[in-house]
Amino acid sequence: MSKFKKKQGGGTPAISTASLPDIVFMLLFFFMVTTVMREVTLKVENTKPKATEIKKLERKSLVTYVYVGKPKDMYASQLGSEPVLQLDDAIARVNEIGNFVISAREEINEAERPLMTVSIKADENVKMGLITDIKQELRKANSLKINYSTRKGEVFGEER
Numbered sequence: 001m002s003k004f005k006k007k008q009g010g011g012t013p014a015i016s017t018a019s020l021p022d023i024v025f026m027l028l029f030f031f032m033v034t035t036v037m038r039e040v041t042l043k044v045e046n047t048k049p050k051a052t053e054i055k056k057l058e059r060k061s062l063v064t065y066v067y068v069g070k071p072k073d074m075y076a077s078q079l080g081s082e083p084v085l086q087l088d089d090a091i092a093r094v095n096e097i098g099n100f101v102i103s104a105r106e107e108i109n110e111a112e113r114p115l116m117t118v119s120i121k122a123d124e125n126v127k128m129g130l131i132t133d134i135k136q137e138l139r140k141a142n143s144l145k146i147n148y149s150t151r152k153g154e155v156f157g158e159e160r
Contacts, residue, residue, distance in 0.1 A: 039088075040065070040067075040086075040088055040089055041089055042067060042072070042086070043071060043072055043075050043079075043086055043089075043091060044067050044068065044069035044070060044071055044072065044083075044084060044086050044123065045069045045070045045071075045072055045123050046067055046069050046121055046122075046123050047069075047123055047124050047125075048121065048122075048123075048124065048149050048150050048151045049122075049124040049148075049150050049151070050124075050150065050151055050152070050153035050154060051150035051151070051152070051153070052152075052153075052154065054150055054151075054152055057117065057119070057147065059115070062108060062112055062115050062116050062117060063116075063117050063118075063119050063147070064100075064101060064104040064116065064117070064118050064119070065118075065119050065121055065149075066085065066086075066087060066097065066100075066118060066119070066120050066121065066134060067085070067086040067087075067121045067122075068083055068084075068085055068086070068120065068121070068122040068123060068126050068130060068131070068134065069083055069084070069086075069122065069123030069125075069126060070082070070083050070084075070123065070125070071084055071091075075091075079091060083123065083125075083126045083127070083130055085097070085130075085134070087100045088100075094130070094133045094134060094137055095137065097134060097137040097138060097141065098137050098138075098140055098141035099141075101118060101138065101141045101143045102141055104116070105143070115145075116143070116145065117145040117146070117147050118138055118143050118145065118146050118147070119146075119147040119148075119149050120134060120146060120147070120148050120149065121149040122148070122149075
């Protein structure tokens with residue numbers, strides 16, 4: 001019979017870092033592909049009102065946004081201080097909403113058009129009359145799924 005000797009003080013071998021650059025580049029490409037950049041530059045102030053009962057939108061690709069609020073300081077000299085409407089990157093009038101919604105609907109797959117939602121992102125200080133005018137124009141464009149963007153919080157003056 002032979003004797004087997006145990007290794008003395010061998011320790012654990014060093015971890016190979018040869019594949020580390022491959023892993024880093026894979027992660028980099030993954031995040032570059034999956035990250036969505038902000039598509040709209042806001043020209044209006046948009047502090048969303050608070051609400052207690054909120055629900056997340058399921059498919060954001062089927063959502064068209066309408067921004068309403070006072071123009072930001074850098075645009076106030078051109079647009080004034082009254083609340084205005086922003087569709088994509090352009091300031092618009094209320095009567096232009098119909099064409100905007102119809103063109104947004106045309107870009108969506110025909111089977112998913114009934115699922116299209118218009119999300120109104122209105123500043124908390126905007127008068128309800130302007131929101132009502134927007135809703136009337138959306139009705140004329142046959143866009144009946146409307147969502148109001150809010151933030152979570154207690155509603156002012158509400159007792160629980």
